[in-house]
Amino acid sequence: MIMIELRELHKQYSLPDHTAIEALKGINLTVKPGEIFGIIGESGAGKSSLIRCVNGLETPNAGQVIINGQDLMQLNKPQLRQMRRNIGMIFQHFNLLSSRTVYENIAFPLELTKTPPAVIAKKVDELMALTGLSGHQHHYTHELSGGQKQRVAIARALANQPLVLLSDEATSALDPETTHQILQLLKKINAELGLTILLITHEMGVIKEICHRLAILEHGNIIEEAHVLDFFNRPQTNTAKRFIRDFSLHELPEHLRARLIDKKIEGAVPLWRLSFLGDAAESPLVTHLIRHFSLSLNILQARIERIRDKTVGVMLLEVEGQPEDLLSGKQYLNEKEVHVEEIGYVQFAA
């Protein structure tokens, strides 16, 4: 069973000077029903172009977009409009109608399909309860916080009981706490309604918190695709490693980040980030490293982290030793299914 399928998708934009930009260079992707699939990439990678092809806001130059068995390219305009009503979409800047109240915004897609007012009222009430907006029906959007606005947008996107929800950087304009709440809401909707979610983001944190699978988009190509856990433990491409590295740096305590350097210089020791699935015990690892590889270790941080619903142990170590010992230490950890990543070097504050 496949909910969204992209086949050899190409998208070009022609610029006023008659040159063309190739935004998507042959994308192949499948998303299963009930899955939360994340696409991550840097600015200009083609993320928005990709997601906009999925609901036909953008017409691909070649390739197919198949939603629930229906090829979008085969549809005429009215059929495409009909199809879009089965695909909800949320945006970075919410895109709510300022001339309408919360209630009226959520009712909007139902009005488009000429739903009787009584049915609309019932549906909107349900959606407001689901998204935690009860009591706000008469507020105008300018009276809401960013998080509440995105809740309204989510409720609106769900009004026509779509098969798929598309999210274009839906949390990028929100602070970390609100981001977390919105992601939890998406996760709840995915679980309760079985809704398939395709989201794009440039934040690893979003992927880590809610996605089942992800793909990395770079210069219009998908260069890596994986289940989220595998991805964090066994990233394949350099881009993937860099994403994870930047993400761990981001999590690093401030005083450490200040001391971190890229290159090995005299008196600097490597900083390792170890990650392993929750059940691998950490203390035997460390003891073993010290005993058998004559490495001296300084544990800077050890904690349990959640990726999706799995627990993952994360340790930050300063590691001092001969190059060959460092190498065999890494090999040993790899054998133990522990992912090791050298995030940089730290200079000892003598």
Place this chain on the structure above:
Amino acid sequence: MFNSLLSSVLQSTLETIYMVAISGMLSILGGLPLGVLLLITASGRELSNPHLHHALSLMVDIGRAIPFIILLVILIPVTRFLIGTAIGTNAAIVPLCIGAIPFVARIVENALKAVDAGLIEAGHAMGTTTFQLIYKILIPEARAAIIRGITITLIGLVGYSAMAGAVGGGGLGSLAINEGYQRFNFPVLLATVMVLILFVYIIQWVGDWLAKKWEH
């Protein structure tokens, strides 16, 4: 003396209200669809049609370029054809409309253009038809800006209607010129000016109130 002054001012005031109200209403009825058409026929928009767009655009700009006093004169045959006479309040409505419609059209076009592209994208994503996009998203979102623009147009119409009055259109303009100016009747002149000021003030006040109410 005083009574006849009062009754002629009252009579002219009603005529002016009549001219401004009818020509205002017709200008909105004509200018609104024209403005929408200007917007959606632009290239890259919903009903992209560059030839039609440029033709409409040219028409609107010519309409705005001709000074009203000249429009009054060159439209006399048209007015005769439509109304049967070129004199009187009904006749004045023709040039007033022709003068105001292009303004309203540009005002509407610009107000709609200013609507956040994100809302249009959201509309398309929700499967709106072009018609639904216009009347459920663009016009409601732009209504405060449209009202502000229409307020300016209506105030302009008050002034133009006085001008039309001076050349036989009736209303406060003709009273001011024929009674006040040519017969040196200073109280009449003063009264008409006062009423015109009051007019402008009321229109602006109502316009501001409506725009504010609709601005979120």
